[in-house]
Amino acid sequence: MPIYKTRPNAESYGHDIGILLIDCRTPFIPGDVGNASTYAYPVLFRTVPDVTLERLIEQGDLTLTDKVIETARALEDAGVTAITSDCGYMMHFQEQVAAAVKIPVMLSSLLQLPFIASLLGPDQAVGIVCANKRRLTPELLEKAYPAARLPVHVTGLEHCPNFRAPILDETDTLDSDAIEAEVVGAALDLCAAHPAIGAILLECSNLPPYAAAVQKATGRPVFDFVTMTDYVRAAGRRRAYIGNY
Incomplete structure (x- = not known):
């Protein structure tokens, strides 16, 4: 022993x-x-x-x-x-x-950006679903992705009521089905606006429960805190x- x-x-x-x-x-x-x-x-x-x-x-x-x-x-x-x-x-x-x-x-989870970009072709882009788009500043993205190889397109969930209440406003009740619908909808809208997106990164640590639904709906690989x-x-x-x- x-x-x-x-x-x-x-x-x-x-x-x-x-x-x-x-x-x-x-x-x-x-x-x-x-x-x-x-x-x-x-x-x-x-x-x-x-x-x-x-x-x-x-x-x-x-x-x-x-x-x-x-x-x-x-x-x-x-x-x-x-x-x-x-x-x-x-x-x-x-x-x-x-x-x-x-x-x-x-x-x-943003630290995965260079790795994700390295997996994609030169005509593709990375999509990010985050908790608050306004606070995901260019300066913060620069810390994680200093030599951006591919474009990054961001959407935030700060205006989604079912997400915002428990996650940003810290109310005591969370409806996971309702949040999943908001997250999937945001990801689909992001991909529709930017069809070149080849992979999606979920910034927020509360979002991995919905990663499978996002992957299924968008057909893109989905990265998050848990994959990292x-x-x-x-x-x-x-x-x-x-x-x-």
């Missing part, structure tokens, strides 16, 4: 991915980044104090950086192999957190191949 030693600051063991949660009160349904049943491996959640929707999305408050770093370091100390978050707008802190820890950091997290987790927990030859 191996010899094990206590890890300082660890309260429990065996977690693969650490997830930074913003300080909000949204129902996290199965498939959501904030729901542990979404994953086929153990995850560890930590809420970042004071990182609210208002301060992060509406204000882009970079004075929160130290609190994000402190919480990320606590996850690293707990033994996770990589760190993600539950908001695409955490892209604001990607570089700072990556520099502060020694494990992979993927705070935003699964990919990085697989790289950090490789398995040996043993079988007949």
